[in-house]
Amino acid sequence: MGDRVRIGVVGTSWWADSMYLPALTRHPRAEVRAIVGGRLEHTREFAARWGVPAAYGSLDEMLGAEALDALVILAPNVNHHPYTMAALGRGLHVLCEKPLGMSSTQAREMTETAERLGVVTMCPFTYSFMPFARYTKELVDGGYIGRPYHLNMRYFADYGRDGSYIWRFDLGEAGAGISGDLGSHWAYIATWLFGEVAAVTAVFGRVVPRGPRPDGAPFEVAEDSASILLEFVNGATGNLHLSSVAYEPSRFGQLHAWELHGSEGTLHVTCDWDDTERVEGVRIQGPEADRASERPRLAELPIPDRMYEGIGRGSVHETYKGTFRERDTMARGFVTAIAEGGVAVPSFRDGWRVQRIVDAAGRSAREGRRVTIAEIAAGEG
8 A cells, every 4th residue: 555545435414524524634644535425416515625536426436436445434324334345345444434234234244354354444433532531441441440330321412302304213224213323332432441241121212203204205213212221241230321302401412421330439421512521530448438427529530631632622522623633533543544554443343242232222122121142143144
């Protein structure tokens, strides 16, 4: 491979515009050669705005015309598997947005094919790169809470409140609703912090009626809220509480809140995507602390400056943009791994593991029972 990584991008959404093109076009080793979108005129305008030389209406057309090293897939979930397999068929490195596939069977095929080819892969679980998450990971790995007992992770957002049609609530397009859209993020971080999951029990909600598809075709409505109980291999438990219909007063209408408990301590983590990115903790000095009249209290654990190196401290939203546009994370980390012969994290294998959890949650909610990860794995074929 030459000095620069030649990249094709599939997708022209606000997410591509906000996070991917700014990151890729600023990377000294990246060369974005072409973009694919569903509306060709819009795609041409999008490409011109970012200085990308070519725009195409289909992936097959782009793959047939361009000499590429890597493909970045930002398309709806239903396209993740076919687009990835087309790219792997040409030996390309692939970044594919989460959730990795429409099922763990698809995720397995994508992962095993990529690993057999020896290409670099990434399934980017965005929030794990943020300073508050990285500091939490450092504290847990350093023994702050001791042996993990349980965690509670809440992700409240409001993008599903108005009831309009969004492909993310169409099971035929997304494969899962909130459990895949937001739940895959939290499932990744839960396993990142506490280890492998053995079993899942889930309850889904569909509280807001959905409007019709633009083409009028019927569709199966996905869940807009979920509670997912995780049983970890190490004996810990966890709850992922997810909602797309929760009103939150912060500027961006969402809240992340985690509580982690263990044998030696507790961590509380809060991010409102406005002005709060906070980690608090308390260490417990043995059983006598539980009986003391003055119990140890939570205190802020200031996030170290090194977690912000290269981006500075500002509003959470500015931190978010800086994390992905300026640092070697997500898309930029993917490019660097290709250019330097390294490994990108999270990989397709991470995405496959998370897909099993999402699939288990869906089966549990449908069938009203506890579902093991082994059961999901056995059904992959």
